[in-house]
Amino acid sequence: MFKQENVCLKVPKSQGEKAIVLANKLKIFDKNLKVQSDEKFVYVPLLQTPSKEELETFKSKGLTFQVLTQVFPRRWKHPSSLIELLEGKLPPHLLASLPKSVDFVGDIAIIEVPPELKPYNSLMGEAILKLHKNVKTVLAKAGAVSGTFRLRKFEVIAGKPKTSTIHKEYGCIYHIDLAKAYFSPRLSYEHYRVASSVREGETVLDLFAGVGPFSILIAKLHRDVKVYAVDLNPYAVELLKKNVRVNRVNGKVYPILGDAKTVVRERLSGIADRVIMNLPERALNFIDAACKALKPSGGIIHFYSFVNTSNTFEKVKNKFFRAVKESGRNVDKVLFSRFVRATAPHEWQIVLDVKVL
Numbered sequence: 001m002f003k004q005e006n007v008c009l010k011v012p013k014s015q016g017e018k019a020i021v022l023a024n025k026l027k028i029f030d031k032n033l034k035v036q037s038d039e040k041f042v043y044v045p046l047l048q049t050p051s052k053e054e055l056e057t058f059k060s061k062g063l064t065f066q067v068l069t070q071v072f073p074r075r076w077k078h079p080s081s082l083i084e085l086l087e088g089k090l091p092p093h094l095l096a097s098l099p100k101s102v103d104f105v106g107d108i109a110i111i112e113v114p115p116e117l118k119p120y121n122s123l124m125g126e127a128i129l130k131l132h133k134n135v136k137t138v139l140a141k142a143g144a145v146s147g148t149f150r151l152r153k154f155e156v157i158a159g160k161p162k163t164s165t166i167h168k169e170y171g172c173i174y175h176i177d178l179a180k181a182y183f184s185p186r187l188s189y190e191h192y193r194v195a196s197s198v199r200e201g202e203t204v205l206d207l208f209a210g211v212g213p214f215s216i217l218i219a220k221l222h223r224d225v226k227v228y229a230v231d232l233n234p235y236a237v238e239l240l241k242k243n244v245r246v247n248r249v250n251g252k253v254y255p256i257l258g259d260a261k262t263v264v265r266e267r268l269s270g271i272a273d274r275v276i277m278n279l280p281e282r283a284l285n286f287i288d289a290a291c292k293a294l295k296p297s298g299g300i301i302h303f304y305s306f307v308n309t310s311n312t313f314e315k316v317k318n319k320f321f322r323a324v325k326e327s328g329r330n331v332d333k334v335l336f337s338r339f340v341r342a343t344a345p346h347e348w349q350i351v352l353d354v355k356v357l
């Protein structure tokens, strides 16, 4: 058990309770340490040596006391962080490298482990299971998001070896397989922001729909909408179809497996009031498809991209404007823009909501 030497008040047993109440009132009672006693005295641990005024208060309340130092055991406390739980189990210089954040997708926790902590993967995984009783699996990111389907490799470091789960977001249920189809809980507010900006009666095209977090929420929040949800990844579309069923939005969300450009050209020209382009890596290459999908009278494009110190927000905006012009449309105005999230050191995902005519 962890012990520490601490300043304290030594009072006769008959005055123990009074001393604790008074020290607590003066905000100098150290609640992390256990009060000690012997046959005749009680030892009340204090946060600091009492000031002259505090000593006067003890005296004026009739306490007979001595101030001294003594060793106290710490109270057992449920650890609230990884650092607290792993203190003493990891070399102390590595505690500062512990992941500062954990992502939760359903009953799966995901962490990013710096190289120096890799040998302690399972120790960290077990600690996360202990801290979060509803978590069944802990995954460590084992690479960057990459490839056409925007997938990442994961290593199971504790719990059940699995990558699929059921996740809840804004009242919707999503079947997810992190190894097979893209999903990020860090986009949760963005899904909601865009979904709540949709108006009744709209036709929406979710060009890179994944497992459906924009499309399904739009259909849940609005009575009279039609959402075409396109993705090239067959696993994503399989999950998307399941999610449409479990959220009971059949007849409002239409999943389509295929390449965004081809699908628009063959089936969805001139039908959309709004197009969502959440493929930040490559969305610029699909502006022609988005412009073609909009109704002749125009509509809104939610355009996502990555910016960094050389490819700045301003540069990305200009590229977007140029691509719209080259597609035979015009930007009427930028309705809204923001940094959605940090994606790497000095790199951010951004969004532009643009009215295009």
Ligand SMILES: C[S@@+](CC[C@H](N)C(=O)[O-])C[C@H]1O[C@@H](n2cnc3c(N)ncnc32)[C@H](O)[C@@H]1O
Binding pocket: 148, 149, 150, 181, 182, 183, 184, 187, 207, 208, 209, 210, 211, 212, 213, 214, 230, 231, 232, 233, 236, 258, 259, 260, 261, 278, 279, 280
């Ligand atoms: C960043 S994910 C976004 C998924 C979803 N919108 C979300 O917020 O979770 C991009 C998706 O685009 C899909 N994709 C990539 N290239 C595509 C293409 N040419 N046509 C349609 N979908 C594509 C990927 O399979 C991936 O699921």
